[in-house]
Amino acid sequence: MGCIKEDTPRKMRGLKCRECGAYYPLEALHVCEFCFGPLEVDYDYDYLRTIVSRQSIESGPPSLWRYKDLLPVEGENLVNLGAGFTPLIKAERLGKRLGLRNLFIKNDTANPTWSFKDRVVSVAVTKAIEFGFDTVACASTGNLGNSVAAHAAHTGLRCFIFIPADLELGKVIGSLIYNPTLVAVKGNYDEVNRLCAEIASTMGWGFVNINLRPYYAEGSKTLGFEVVEQLGWKAPDHIVVPMASGSLLTKVWKALKELHRLGLIDELHTKVHGAQPEGCSPIVRAFKENAEFVRPVKPNTIVKSLAIGNPADGIYALQAMRESGGVAEAVTDDEVIEGIKLLAETEGIFTETAGGVTVAVLKKLVEQGIIGSDETVVALITGCGLKTQEAVSDRIAQPIVIEPNLRAFQERFASLTAATR
Secondary structure, eight states: OOOOOOSSOOSEEEEEETTTOOEEOSSSOOBOTTTOOBEEEEEOHHHHHHHOOHHHHHTSOSSGGGGGGGSSOOSSOOOOSOOOOOOEEEOHHHHHHHTOSEEEEEEGGGSTTSBTHHHHHHHHHHHHHHHTOSEEEEEOSSHHHHHHHHHHHHHTOEEEEEEETTOOHHHHHHHHTTOOEEEEESSOHHHHHHHHHHHHHHHOOEETTTTTHHHHGGGGHHHHHHHHHHTTSOOOSEEEEEOSSSHHHHHHHHHHHHHHHTTSSSOOOOEEEEEEEGGGOHHHHHHHTTOSSOOOOOOOSSOGGGOOSSOTTHHHHHHHHHHHTOOEEEEOHHHHHHHHHHHHHHHOOOBOHHHHHHHHHHHHHHHTTSSOTTSEEEEEEOBBGGGGGGGTTTSSOOOOOOOSSHHHHHHHHHHHHHHTO
């Protein structure tokens, strides 16, 4: 197909295959019919330079929609639960523990359903409405399902969520509370995703991470946009990103390159590092083996939100890390739990297991000398720990039980004080 052209300027040219370069119209498509490569939104950056500036962004709403001009939406009917523009926190105490003077935590637990998935779903559901879908659906390891269910409830769309049957209870409840149809599949995420691909081809629904994936994935760019804006329009030296499919890392790197290409930042020297649990680390393994492709694995980890054994964007995550000069690293489940506890006790942020991966890999990269003490570092914390309480429930202190009188408290207090001397 040829490039989509119109008489009036348009920020999107169409969908373009990431492998062979074939063009497609801006429709609910995600796979190239010629080479079966993934499709991606292709922007007209010359046109974008005429409408996007730091001032235009800063005058926008305090949500991801301040970057509307850089996202694949066309109208003004934006689905908005208030996702995005989450805190970027100077992590003084965690930085001191790790030996870093300029460490920042991007806290995406502050999103409406407590994960970064609200960013991608806001964009995907907006596109679903533009395309006229009356039903949205997804394959999910938990956070995505929570977000799709919430956004469907907000917009009145019918909703189907497909999850692995062994998902954490917090994430199951986090979807069911919005009253979608929740389907628990007896299999891992990769098997759920394969089933959903078959359903998407027959039911005519808007699957946010299948036929709407080219648009959905673009929402992740807003994490990169925000980090740069919140740092005073400067790109960090390092950014540590948890990897499941690899899409988030790929889009964060794309965001930084777009800001540089549009002249919104003067320099781009950021090294983008990828983090995975050892029990599901196919991208890390491929990076360390200097491979061009990612061999699928069978997940075996407590980090269910990253347990994608056949990552759809794995090769593009490899390319992004290599292009930026970053590295990939994996950590054990025990290190994940220690990462969760370390972030909580130093910065007061309770992250889910994926955030434990980020913190543990950050610690490892500092110990390896890859990240220097004076460099500006951003760690992405993408989900809330209340969703994965099972991971730490037997690894934290227990409450002190006393009778309801002052003497009982004083006796216990005295014993505690003596124990810490």
